[in-house]
Amino acid sequence: MEVIVPFSTDRPKSRLSGVLSPDERRGFSRAMLDDVLDAVVAAGGDPRVLATDAVDVDRPVTVDDRPLTEAVNAALDARLGAGGEAGNGDTPEPVAVVMADLALATPAAVERLFAAGQNADVAMAPGRGGGTNAFVASHPEFRVDYHGASYLDHREIASEIGAAFAAVDSQRLGTDVDEPADLAEVLIHGEGRAAAWLREAGFALDASEGRVAVVRE
Template identity: 75%
Template sequence: MEVIVPFSTDRPKSRLSAVLDPDERAAFARAMLRHVLDAIRAAGGEPRVLATGPVDADLACPVEVDERPLTDAVNEVLDARRGDDGGEGDAGDRGEGPVPVAVVMADLALATPEALRELFAAGRETDVAVAPGRGGGTNAFVASHPEFRVDYHGASYLDHRRIAAKVGASVAVVDSHRLATDVDEPADLAEVLIHGEGRAASWLRETGFALDAADGRVGVERE
């Protein structure tokens, strides 16, 4: 399955500025991206990075640069994909009918191959499979319905449910802690240190971050 991974190179992870300087934020964003790409490959997916600018790293997968906002860039991919196969795929991924395409965000530092396999399997059985994020976002989805498009503004999970209903697409919701946890705030780093495996968690530990359970609350501290 083709998996599109949007990645921002413009001031990445600015909300982590209280704990990481600009160079560190860029390095951590790349570590999370590599983690997600590793998990996608291990799950049997074929990743393609959709970046807002050139990526200074060898990712061992295609990288396409699109400077437009996320919604426009992803919809362009969906438009091109439907145009390529005319809305009809081959029998390789879902029998006869449209071929599913997945979109997985680059900051899912807890993602595992098992969680992604669950998402991919759901996407092969329904028109749209969505993994919602905390706070109502959309962290990953698989879509094969030729009329489904995205809108990442606001509570995008609810928007995508409405869009799917409007075009008559069936929807499956994949409730996964590992896919629901995107890393945006300093508090999210504790989740990575507690549950994370792979490049993102290793980068934090190598940079000197550790868990801090002072005052009965789990957070992070830096040596």
């Protein structure tokens, strides 16, 4: 299954600017991207990075500097729409979109998403704040709108086009890393490069005051 992995090279993870410098944010974002690519490949997926600018990875890269919604919809048009791979009249092959900041993603979690996508027209893993962290779609009319609580919007879009919808409840796919508090989840549950990057940068967990906090040594 082709898996589109959106990745921003322009001021990545700006909400972490209080704890990471611009260069550090780039390095940490790249570590998360590599973790996601590793998980996708191990789950049997065929990842393609959808980047806002050129990025040096050992996987195919499509550069599209448009906003996320427009860039992902263009990719879906090419694979599901009448002008793309579905234009031969056959049922389109499922395509997945997995965000590049899912630092907790594992092959098992991605496999669950893929399996759900085999039994539904749209299978989706919501984020903790109501966003859309990952999905598989095969319905030729399904398109995205990433503004606001996009998971609810996407569920409604699926209903409007008559697409069978499945929710994938996954802590690992539901945890995207945007805020400084999210770093604790990576240090606690992370198994890959992003967790190692944080530890090498001096981040650690401190529970001395009765609650878990992230500190930098």
